[in-house]
Amino acid sequence: MREGWSTAGITALGELLSPSRLTGTAARMSVQLFLVVCLWHALYSDTETSGGLDEGQAVAYGVLAVLALRLRDTDRWIGRDMVIQQIEFGTIVYWFLRPLAPWRYYLRRAVGDQLYGFAWAAAGYVVCLLAGVMDPPASAGAAGAFAVTFLLGQSVLYYLVLLTDQMCFWAVRNDSAVEILQFAQNLLSGGYAALWYFPGWFQTMSALLPFQATLSVPLSFYVGRLPVDDLPRHLAVQLFWVVSLAALTRLVWRRAEHRVVSQGG
Amino acid sequence: MTARESEFAIEARGLVKTFRTARRRPGALGMLRALVAPERVSTTAVADVSFSVGHGQLLALLGPNGAGKSTTIKMLTGILTPSAGRASVMGIVPYRERVRNARNIGAVFGQRTQLWWDLPARESFRILRDIYGVADGDYRSRMREFDDLLELSSFWDTRVRHLSLGQRVRCDLAAALLHDPPVVFLDEPTIGMDVVVKEQVRLLLRDQVERRGQTVLLTTHDMTEVERLAERVVLINHGHIVLDGTLAEIRTRFGSGWRVNATLVQTEPATGRCPPGLRVVRQDGARVIFEPDGTDGVAPPQALKRVIDRYEVTDIHIQESxxxxxxxxxxxxDRADRELDGELDGETVA
Structure with missing residues (x-):
C-alpha cells in the first residue's frame, strides 16, 4: 500500500517542494479561466443559443474543459521523468531493475499525476462555482453521468498518452506523435470548443475516434446537452475504447520489454 | 534451485548478444533507399562469454570501450535477453524472471542516475525503500551505515539536480545497496570522480564484500581500483573473453613484473646497443625504460648491472610494471592472435 502511494506521489511531491511552481500553476489557471469566461460571454453577446448550447452551458463547458485539461498538465519534463527522457538518458534501464514491473510503475505514476491534477481542478471548480462563474450540473442524474463518463474518459486518455510514450522504445523520440496527439485530443475531444459547434460530418468523424469519449461526452452530460438516457450507449463506447486500448498497450509493453536499449553503451 | 543452493552467485554460459540495426548509406540517395528498403545489419556485441563468480567474490570485468562489458552486465541484470547462451544470478535466469531477480541485485550504471531528479536524494531513498519493501528499522540502520562511509547526510536533503557528480554517484550507490542485495553490478561507478570520492566508494565496496558477503561484478577503466578491490579479473575484447584469472596470474602471464628506468648521461638512441636479455620499451630523450626480452630470464640485479656496464647513467632504478x-x-x-586468425580489420589498440 505504502509502495503504491510513494510511487504515485512523486510528481506531486516535486511540485509541492517548489512554491514558485505552485504559484505559477495557480496564476496560469486563473488567467486561462478568466479568458475562457470572457470569450464565451463575448461569443454569446448577440445570440442566445448556438449548437444547442445556451450561454450558461457554453461557459460551464468552457470552464470545465480548462479544468479537465489541467488533470494531465503536470510538468514531468523538468524532473527528467518523461519516457522520452528516460530513454534518451539511458535511465530507463532502472525501470527493469526494480521489483515493480514497468507497466505497473507507469500506471501508478499516471494515476498519481491525475489525482494531483484532479486536486487542482476540483479546487478551481469549487472557486468558480462559489464565485458564480459557472452553473452547477444540469441535474443529479447529469452529475452522476458526468462523474462516471469523466472517469472512463480519463482512462481512455491514459491509454492514448501511454501509446505515444511506448513509441519511444522504437523511435527514441516521440515529439511528433505527442504534438499530433495533443492537437487531436484538444480539437477532437472538444477541448478547444464543444463539438456541438462543428458541422455534422466533423462530429460523425470524431465519433469514430477515441478522443470524443475523453472530454466531450462527460462535459455534455454535465451541462445537460446529452440526455442521461443516452448514458448506456456512451458507456459502452467508452468501455470499448478502454478495453481495446488496454489490450493494445499491454501487447506493446511486452514487445517493448525486448526493445530496451539504453543509449551509449 | 534456490539462491544459496547454486554454486555460483553469477553464471554466464556462452552468452551471445546480436543487435539488428538499419544501415544508412551517405547522401540523399542513401537516405531514400533506407526509407524504401532499409538494409539490416547484425552487430555482435557479445560473441561467446562464459564465466562464473562465487558467492562473496569481487570480480572486475575489464576491457576497452565497446568490448561488450556493459552488454554482458545488461544480460546478467535481466535488462537484455541474450541471443544465445544462458545466464543465472543467484539461481534465477534474470531476463525470464525480472521482478524476482530484481530483489537479489543492485546496480549502478556509470553516470546514469536512478534517483528522481526533481526530489531531494533522501526522498528517492524513501521511494526505493517502499518499492523494495525494506522494513523501517533496516532502512534506518542501512542509511546510518551509508552515511558513516559516504557522508551522505551533508547533502541528502538537496535536490538531485543540484548535487555534484561525486555526491550523486554516492547517493546512487546507496540507492543500489539499500535493499541489501546479495549481488551488485557496478558499471563504471567511479567514472569522472575525484580521488577522495573514489576512495570512499572503494571503502564501501570492500566493506560490502568483506563484512556483508555481497558478490560484486565491477567494470572500470581505473586500474588502481582494480588493484585495490578485485581478487579476480576477466578481460573481455570484441565480445570474447581474453583472459580470466587472479591479478597475480595475469601479471605472471602478461607482465614482465619489473622494468629498469634509467637516465643516461648522453642522449643517444638506446635501441641499437641494448644490453643482452633486455629490450627498450620507451625512450624519451635521456630517459630510457628497459624490460626483459624473455631470452635469458635475466633477474633485476643483473639487469641493473648490464645497463650500467653498457651506458653511463646518472639515475637508475627498478620499477614494478x-x-x-x-x-x-x-x-x-589478443590482437595478435586475432590478426593471425584474420578477424581484425584495421582496428587500433590504445
Whole structure:
C-alpha cells in the first residue's frame, strides 16, 4: 500500500517542494479561466443559443474543459521523468531493475499525476462555482453521468498518452506523435470548443475516434446537452475504447520489454 | 534451485548478444533507399562469454570501450535477453524472471542516475525503500551505515539536480545497496570522480564484500581500483573473453613484473646497443625504460648491472610494471592472435 502511494506521489511531491511552481500553476489557471469566461460571454453577446448550447452551458463547458485539461498538465519534463527522457538518458534501464514491473510503475505514476491534477481542478471548480462563474450540473442524474463518463474518459486518455510514450522504445523520440496527439485530443475531444459547434460530418468523424469519449461526452452530460438516457450507449463506447486500448498497450509493453536499449553503451 | 543452493552467485554460459540495426548509406540517395528498403545489419556485441563468480567474490570485468562489458552486465541484470547462451544470478535466469531477480541485485550504471531528479536524494531513498519493501528499522540502520562511509547526510536533503557528480554517484550507490542485495553490478561507478570520492566508494565496496558477503561484478577503466578491490579479473575484447584469472596470474602471464628506468648521461638512441636479455620499451630523450626480452630470464640485479656496464647513467632504478601495462600487453596479445586468425580489420589498440 505504502509502495503504491510513494510511487504515485512523486510528481506531486516535486511540485509541492517548489512554491514558485505552485504559484505559477495557480496564476496560469486563473488567467486561462478568466479568458475562457470572457470569450464565451463575448461569443454569446448577440445570440442566445448556438449548437444547442445556451450561454450558461457554453461557459460551464468552457470552464470545465480548462479544468479537465489541467488533470494531465503536470510538468514531468523538468524532473527528467518523461519516457522520452528516460530513454534518451539511458535511465530507463532502472525501470527493469526494480521489483515493480514497468507497466505497473507507469500506471501508478499516471494515476498519481491525475489525482494531483484532479486536486487542482476540483479546487478551481469549487472557486468558480462559489464565485458564480459557472452553473452547477444540469441535474443529479447529469452529475452522476458526468462523474462516471469523466472517469472512463480519463482512462481512455491514459491509454492514448501511454501509446505515444511506448513509441519511444522504437523511435527514441516521440515529439511528433505527442504534438499530433495533443492537437487531436484538444480539437477532437472538444477541448478547444464543444463539438456541438462543428458541422455534422466533423462530429460523425470524431465519433469514430477515441478522443470524443475523453472530454466531450462527460462535459455534455454535465451541462445537460446529452440526455442521461443516452448514458448506456456512451458507456459502452467508452468501455470499448478502454478495453481495446488496454489490450493494445499491454501487447506493446511486452514487445517493448525486448526493445530496451539504453543509449551509449 | 534456490539462491544459496547454486554454486555460483553469477553464471554466464556462452552468452551471445546480436543487435539488428538499419544501415544508412551517405547522401540523399542513401537516405531514400533506407526509407524504401532499409538494409539490416547484425552487430555482435557479445560473441561467446562464459564465466562464473562465487558467492562473496569481487570480480572486475575489464576491457576497452565497446568490448561488450556493459552488454554482458545488461544480460546478467535481466535488462537484455541474450541471443544465445544462458545466464543465472543467484539461481534465477534474470531476463525470464525480472521482478524476482530484481530483489537479489543492485546496480549502478556509470553516470546514469536512478534517483528522481526533481526530489531531494533522501526522498528517492524513501521511494526505493517502499518499492523494495525494506522494513523501517533496516532502512534506518542501512542509511546510518551509508552515511558513516559516504557522508551522505551533508547533502541528502538537496535536490538531485543540484548535487555534484561525486555526491550523486554516492547517493546512487546507496540507492543500489539499500535493499541489501546479495549481488551488485557496478558499471563504471567511479567514472569522472575525484580521488577522495573514489576512495570512499572503494571503502564501501570492500566493506560490502568483506563484512556483508555481497558478490560484486565491477567494470572500470581505473586500474588502481582494480588493484585495490578485485581478487579476480576477466578481460573481455570484441565480445570474447581474453583472459580470466587472479591479478597475480595475469601479471605472471602478461607482465614482465619489473622494468629498469634509467637516465643516461648522453642522449643517444638506446635501441641499437641494448644490453643482452633486455629490450627498450620507451625512450624519451635521456630517459630510457628497459624490460626483459624473455631470452635469458635475466633477474633485476643483473639487469641493473648490464645497463650500467653498457651506458653511463646518472639515475637508475627498478620499477614494478603497473597493471595498465599488463592489460595493454594482454590486449595486444589478443590482437595478435586475432590478426593471425584474420578477424581484425584495421582496428587500433590504445
Amino acid at each position: 603497473d597493471l595498465e601495462d599488463v592489460m595493454r600487453a594482454a590486449y595486444l596479445d
